[in-house]
Amino acid sequence: MCNYCAKNGVLFENGVPRKMLGSETTVKDLDLNCLLFLRRDYETFSFALEVANVCTDRTYKFTLTGSIDQRIFANTLPMSRELTPRTFSFLTSVYKYVSKVNSPLNLKASIQVKKDGESDFKSLGTVSVS
Numbered sequence: 291m292c293n294y295c296a297k298n299g300v301l302f303e304n305g306v307p308r309k310m311l312g313s314e315t316t317v318k319d320l321d322l323n324c325l326l327f328l329r330r331d332y333e334t335f336s337f338a339l340e341v342a343n344v345c346t347d348r349t350y351k352f353t354l355t356g357s358i359d360q361r362i363f364a365n366t367l368p369m370s371r372e373l374t375p376r377t378f379s380f381l382t383s384v385y386k387y388v389s390k391v392n393s394p395l396n397l398k399a400s401i402q403v404k405k406d407g408e409s410d411f412k413s414l415g416t417v418s419v420s
């Protein structure tokens with residue numbers, strides 16, 4: 291990782307950019323600071339969702355489910371990704387019908403992990419990512 295970037299606030303310590311396309315990144319740790327759920331808000335009407343595996347010794351299976359009430363998702367739910375070590379995956383952009391959406395964003399992630407040297411994925415359960 292770029293030492294200059296980390297020291298000057300361009301990246302978080304885990305390598306995730308603090309800002310992208312003019313938007314601050316909100317990071318939710320889903321497993322041991324290895325699997326990260328990323329959200330970038332653009333004004334009051336839209337946001338982007340991504341997931342990242344920043345570790346080098348494990349692979350994740352990630353499935354996003356939930357409600358799309360009063361929102362338009364660029365990709366349909368559920369969305370599934372397999373994240374090999376050190377990978378980022380764009381999930382979807384979301385556009386709100388109105389700036390003050392009445393219903394909360396109700397998204398959940400089902401997560402499985404397979405560490406290096408293991409042959410099977412192990413379930414880590416389902417967590418809220420809203």
